[in-house]
Amino acid sequence: MTRSLLYIYENSRIIWSSATVLSNMLLSQISLTKLDMKLLVSEFTSLKQPLSQMIHEFLKPFYLKITSQNINVEVIECNEIPDWACTDWNLYSQILFHILANAFKFSSSNGQVQLYLSFHTFEGEFGKKSKDSVHQ
16 A cells, blocks of 8 residues: 555544544433433344444444554453344443443553453343242
8 A cells, every 4th residue: 555545544544433433422412311301212122243243343443542552452252142132232332332432541551451241131130039029
């Protein structure tokens, strides 16, 4: 690649990255406003790709921050995420955006960010309540 094409490519990546981050911030603010107005509606859907692949795609806008600070990012899939697992992936993405933005913001140069992915059922985490414990 010639020097000018490389320059254009790098600047395009910066613009895309900045636009993606800004878009995520705006979507989060819209969701907060809807939540305050009691108009937020969750749309539960299944994931269209493996979660680890989604996370790797999600990390792309942070590439400049990661590389400029030489941050080591590790995505660890602790257990298999079933295909049928559903959530509101838009809200999930908005929450994940803020978690990662803070992780990179507060990471020092040559730091490390580890993201652990795991699936747990509601019953597995909180257990089923017996009728007696509900009525007491």
